[in-house]
Amino acid sequence: xxxxxxxxxxxxxxxxxxxxxxxxxxxxxxxxxxxxxxxxxxxxxxxxxxxxxxxxxxxxxxxxxxxxxxxxxxxxxxxxxxxxxxxxxxxxxxxxxxxxxxxxxxxxxxxxx
Amino acid sequence: xxxxxxxxxxxxxxxxxxxxxxxxxxxxxxxxxxxxxxxxxxxxxxxxxxxxxxxxxxxxxxxxxxxxxxxxxxxxxxxxxxxxxxxxxxxxxxxxxxxxxxxxxxxxxxxxx
Numbered sequence: 001x002x003x004x005x006x007x008x009x010x011x012x013x014x015x016x017x018x019x020x021x022x023x024x025x026x027x028x029x030x031x032x033x034x035x036x037x038x039x040x041x042x043x044x045x046x047x048x049x050x051x052x053x054x055x056x057x058x059x060x061x062x063x064x065x066x067x068x069x070x071x072x073x074x075x076x077x078x079x080x081x082x083x084x085x086x087x088x089x090x091x092x093x094x095x096x097x098x099x100x101x102x103x104x105x106x107x108x109x110x111x112x113x
Numbered sequence: 114x115x116x117x118x119x120x121x122x123x124x125x126x127x128x129x130x131x132x133x134x135x136x137x138x139x140x141x142x143x144x145x146x147x148x149x150x151x152x153x154x155x156x157x158x159x160x161x162x163x164x165x166x167x168x169x170x171x172x173x174x175x176x177x178x179x180x181x182x183x184x185x186x187x188x189x190x191x192x193x194x195x196x197x198x199x200x201x202x203x204x205x206x207x208x209x210x211x212x213x214x215x216x217x218x219x220x221x222x223x224x225x226x
Binding site: 004033035040041042043044045048058090092099100101102103104105106107 | 122164206
């Protein structure tokens, strides 16, 4: 099993550009999330989905959109990139909404200049 | 709101010694507490978890203890090895119906050979 696959691994954007971070999982997990990781701030939840067609906001949703058309895919869209969005982004999935551990992807390091 | 405090932020131990990392949570109704290990350039990986109906759980050199009265839980690593060097995150599953995990800010553990 590949687990959780994120692409790209690295990306540099100019301020104002848009892009989509891809996330796919092959474990048939219902619950998927996007986190950003910044130095000294741990992992902060951006958006999450409890199943295909259902998404909701996390702690820091501004500037990001998500959709969940299939169980496998959960892309994260940056609408108009800002330097404050420079971060490492992690996609994670878990079996369902009950308390189980996450499987994380390997991350996307994004720099906005 | 809910939060998780994690201490210390950095920890250096001699190879073979023990390491202890502590997290304090705020919501007494929380019932699931996972620990993640993040190696450089990789995504966090679940290493052990504990549910609120038990006080301790062990897996070889790793153990987690939970004190519900004091609302804290700790990760214990015995006989530390250089490969234990990483950043460790605790998390609190929260009590909302969708279990939006709250992560601690991380502890950088260095095991000195």
